[in-house]
Amino acid sequence: MSDTLSYLLMAWSDPQLLMLTALGTFAGIYIGAIPGLSVTMAVSILVSFTFSWDVNDALALIVGIFIGGVYGGSRSAILLNIPGAPSSVATAFDGYPLAQQGEAGRAIGLSTVMSVVGGIVGTIMLASAAPLIGELALRFAPRDYFLVAAIGLLLVGSLAEGSLAKGIFAAGLGAVIGLVGMDPVTAQGRFTLGQVELMGGIHYVVLMIGLFGVAEAFYQLHNLDSPVVRQKVDKILPSFAMVLKFLPLSIRTSIIGVIVGVLPGVGGDIAALMAYDHAKRTVKNPSRPFGKGAYEGLVAPETANSAAVGGAYVPMLTLGMPGDAVTAVIIGALVVHGLNPGPMLMVENPHIFYFTVGNLLLANVFLMIFGLMGIKLFAKFVEMPKAVLIPLILVLCVVGTYSINSSMTEVYWMLGFGVLGYLLKIFGFQMGPIILGAILGPLMDTSYRQAMSSAGDNPVELLQGLVTSPLSLILSAAVVLILLGNTPLLKKLKSKLSPASARG
């Protein structure tokens, strides 16, 4: 027990580790804020960089970057409507409208506090129930991944403002873009138009930067001459009462974050969108309508994507399996440092587990400090003249896209997606469903193929599997319920029944 405690407090008591965690968190915030620079990239560079370091030092820095980076994406989402990372796409839905109403400072303040809440809930769940949650993740068969992806895609219903058909079309378009490249089974090219460069597919961050960054830059050209919104910077820190009011919601969305984060191949990006959807369904009286600057629409994704960090660590620490791309690189780092990540890690090197837990908590403390620092300065960023801001955004989009895969072709694609996004915006399409389709389309395709292959290409056997496994049954029921909820049939039913039964 005292051992455990000393491992937990290791990062808190050692000045060097304390400093490295702080440094990591600080750097992470800015890495995360710049679209194209990702935590995965930063961590993999650190693996070579920290090669000769002590393993604890390296891990402290990495944890800091991870926590800071996941949060950092919200900065640019709120200020510029360009999510710094896919996990902040949902943050832009309500964060950017807040900034346009002069509340950028408050939005950043709230997202900081809520990220910390999510991060702490995630860490507590990691510390208290890691083996249990790890086992749960193993229960997910390919058909269950398929159902999770289906549930995710059904979010289109709540993401699409206005016409549902437009939302579905956008998601389909996103899915096609996501499917470009080699078929995972036969390595045959799909939608590649005979281009070798397209065989590797189009990274969805390229799509995201184009749709949000470039399209927004073009859109803003119309407002070049309108006066900039003066930002209110007096009330940055949300009041205690406000935090308390959002606490039930944030705990629910944190749990969503952890569970989604545990599943390999599904991460903070989907967790954040699911949490946003959950908030939209359950919060009856948001501070403002969703999509127009509701605080709830900011709270949900920010807690979920931070909580997903704790979730991603679960399979990594208990089984040596990555929960997402970042933990995959961290596993690599452990290997390089001569540790053997796997189920025996907890037994042979128990300090890694508790050290990580303590370190995650510490990083969240630093996140609170650094996140609230310099907000006034950042809010001023929005007040920059548009004539300067717009070219800057475009250059950032170019550099960001290029740094993903060092490919000029992807930069051209990015610009193309920007123009496409601008056109779609004109005709009332939303960008959210496209990204959703691009992330979930390939997941749905591979899990569908896996499920089919597992059932020997026999649809009947597949359906039997859906009904006989309890987990699949629950997920199928959820799909059916959401589907019904999105169709007019249920709404008619609801309006006939008493309003008391109207619960999403």
Next chain:
Amino acid sequence: MFKSLLTGAALGLSALTMALPAHAEYPERSIQAVIPWGAGGATDNVMRSLTPYVEKELGGKFILNNRPGGTAVIGSTHVMQQRPNGYTVLLGAENPQLYKVLKLADFDYADFYPVNIIGQNVVVIAANADAPFNNMAELMAAAKANPDTLRMGSTGAGGLPSTVSAMINAVDELKVREVTFGGDGPGITALMGKHIDFMPLSLAAARELVRSGKLKALAVFATEETPELPGVEPITKSLPAIAEYLPWGPFWGAFVHKDTPDDVKQKLVDAYAKAVANPEFQGFLKNFGAQSLNLNGAEAEEFLKRWQSVTTWSMYKAKAIEISPDSVGIAKP
């Protein structure tokens, strides 16, 4: 005054640029090293561990660049297209040797110069610890009793599991459902959750799970037991005929463009040979569950040729590929 200053500067500058190539020693600037696989994968891990030692030996800086996608076609193609000056190095795995027969691309490692074949991985056939079969013979028997019902984890055409199963099918019959995953990681997770029945894996990926009892190894893909997995039978015990393809394993290597100047090649070869031999890196490889090879020159070319020939012909025999390997110039083993 101003004009003369300008001409002076121009003269000086041109003299400098002309003088540079003559005097400068390779490497005079940082070298771009392309890893055609994603960050955190086995290839990435090996290369990121090795590179600091190479940098020390060569006295230059490497910029590691992950260019994943398309079974490493994207990254390898990129290196092919760069100027052959030794400033772009490919740090890859075995995959390009199968491009021609899988019709993924029209080049293979014969179009590169092998700087070093760093090491190779041992393959094990792994199953869930609760699986009803305990060795390869029992697995084969179970597959024959109910053909096309057992589920094998795979990583797609040209991946390690499908190649291994092709080799088995070339000498015997193993009819299974092939379930394709995005990589070792998701496949192993499914194996632990009993959503698939078995999966051929690299020792590096499977060892910790076998050691902890979550998975069991049915056989090692070799003619003898491997010291890392004592008590696990070699595959030749149940399938003696497969010995003709062994030893076999996925490998890692460093490559440059074929037309790179010889002195540059030599410098890289020396640096890599010393770096791979470094005891610290050897310790890493051992801990990683891989075998060191450290081959260069004719030895490396011989190794590549044999690997390609053995693999493609066994795949052809098992009908895993449509075109005959000699139609793309690969001789029979």
Next chain:
Amino acid sequence: MNKTDKMLVGERTFCVLLVLTSLVVFYLAYQISGFSSINSPGAFPIGVALVMIFSAVKIGVELIGKAKPDCSGWLDAFQQFRDTHFPRRTLVFGLLAVAYLAAIQWVSFYVSTFLFLVLSIVYLRKGRVLNAILIAAVLLVLIYLLFSLAFSVYLP
């Protein structure tokens, strides 16, 4: 949604384009492996393409009953569309952006970025050249420090 809405200029054309796009997607999806198997590389893409066709048609159906936009003939509609969504400023900026991307490979990243920033800021603000040069220089230094030094991204 609300049927009394006016149709946007060019919305019908755009809708036709959507249907055409989804048909092309369907064709490409069919090319992958035809209707060979329920578990083929092309199965899921065909499904997605069908969903796209249906939703594109549905978007078209939603237009029926909406009031037509105030414009006379194709040419007028096109001009109206261009004036509202692609005024000269947007077009010039778009062209600058395309030229910038093309220039990156010829004259290196830093030179082209510097030129693009200076030109576009001067154009959009209608003047203040020195200030624009200063801003561009500061940004380039930042990019160099962050991307080239800290992240060792190899910029062209």
